[in-house]
Amino acid sequence: MKWSWKIGEFAGIGVYIHATFFLVIGWVALVHWRQGQTLEATLVGIGFILVLFLCVVLHEFGHALTAKKYGIKTRDITLLPIGGVARLERMPDDPKQELWVALAGPAVNLVIALGLLFWLQLTAGFEPLSRLGIATGSFVERLMVVNVFLVLFNMLPAFPMDGGRVLRALFATRLSYTRATQIAASVGQAMAFIFGFIGLFTNPFLVFIAFFVWIGATQESSMVQMRSALGGIPVSPAMLTEYRTLNPNDTLAHATQLILAGSQQDFPVVEDGQVVGILTRSDLLKALASEGQNASVSEVMRRDFQVADSSEMLETAFARLQGGDCHTMPVVRNDDLVGLLTTDNVGEFLMIHSALEKQRKHR
Numbered sequence: 001m002k003w004s005w006k007i008g009e010f011a012g013i014g015v016y017i018h019a020t021f022f023l024v025i026g027w028v029a030l031v032h033w034r035q036g037q038t039l040e041a042t043l044v045g046i047g048f049i050l051v052l053f054l055c056v057v058l059h060e061f062g063h064a065l066t067a068k069k070y071g072i073k074t075r076d077i078t079l080l081p082i083g084g085v086a087r088l089e090r091m092p093d094d095p096k097q098e099l100w101v102a103l104a105g106p107a108v109n110l111v112i113a114l115g116l117l118f119w120l121q122l123t124a125g126f127e128p129l130s131r132l133g134i135a136t137g138s139f140v141e142r143l144m145v146v147n148v149f150l151v152l153f154n155m156l157p158a159f160p161m162d163g164g165r166v167l168r169a170l171f172a173t174r175l176s177y178t179r180a181t182q183i184a185a186s187v188g189q190a191m192a193f194i195f196g197f198i199g200l201f202t203n204p205f206l207v208f209i210a211f212f213v214w215i216g217a218t219q220e221s222s223m224v225q226m227r228s229a230l231g232g233i234p235v236s237p238a239m240l241t242e243y244r245t246l247n248p249n250d251t252l253a254h255a256t257q258l259i260l261a262g263s264q265q266d267f268p269v270v271e272d273g274q275v276v277g278i279l280t281r282s283d284l285l286k287a288l289a290s291e292g293q294n295a296s297v298s299e300v301m302r303r304d305f306q307v308a309d310s311s312e313m314l315e316t317a318f319a320r321l322q323g324g325d326c327h328t329m330p331v332v333r334n335d336d337l338v339g340l341l342t343t344d345n346v347g348e349f350l351m352i353h354s355a356l357e358k359q360r361k362h363r
Helices: 021-036 039-069 095-123 139-154 162-172 177-201 204-230 252-261 281-290 314-323 343-362
Strands: 004-010 013-018 074-080 083-088 267-271 274-279 328-333 336-342
Touching: 013 039, 021 039, 039 074, 039 083, 039 095, 039 139, 095 139, 095 162, 162 177, 162 204, 177 204, 252 281, 267 336, 274 328, 314 328, 314 336, 314 343, 336 343
Parallel strands: 013 074
Antiparallel strands: 004 013, 074 083, 267 274, 328 336
């Protein structure tokens, strides 16, 4: 994700912090300064938000490490003002596995809340809930309450919250995955409408949550419908067969000429008949600004990229393409480059395929 910086790594999963996260820290510092008017109060407030987001990171690792048990990798975890985002390469196909992956995150927050509850009972540190606020009250008790809130909020049966995935997994034990997703997405959109309506008259933040839930539910439903439409189709009918390639020794000036001469944006880099890299338009533009046109393609190309086989199922290849940072995937047959798979071309293929299906039904 752009504007993100890596702050650590665990179990091979990088943890990143987005630039907008510092807005939250700034807001918390301002609130505590206004209430306490001391540097100590401000530092305590910043410390609280950092510990809270540590709980969020642990929540995301709950998802990631459970998914790892089922052979699903997590690309990274990014901290945003609204929480954390763990980018799994794919969701489990087995509803039971998806259920455990979805429940693992809230389970971590529940364990944290119970641990803090035990500590408060042990130390007799409870305060009346009326005394708790954003900047007031027991540090430990506030942290416990927020973790309980995270459990309840994430278990709302609406995408992209964990509760939406739990609901989909439960439906998928009896219905098709596509139908289960449509029902869960509809429930999420209904909840978003209710949140938005209530938010108009009470708290504007609910309107933001409603928008977030509505978009998440719509995207999840569209993605699953697309995957369903791609089922049973090999890569070869959907791949681009007219394309240009580059050599590692070519200059960026030559790559620029190819971009201007046609509509192709990303180029496979081929040496001795083998694909050795991908030069994307975004990488080319960055290199032109820093290195100039005389730099070689080998200095800029990506060496870590996905490759699809022409006989591979399009659904599987497209899922890998979506999960990666590069939107172009070389297609090979017997190790020879025979085509390119791009997100745009898959979209066009689906539109043509849908039109042909409608024509067949009208016969």
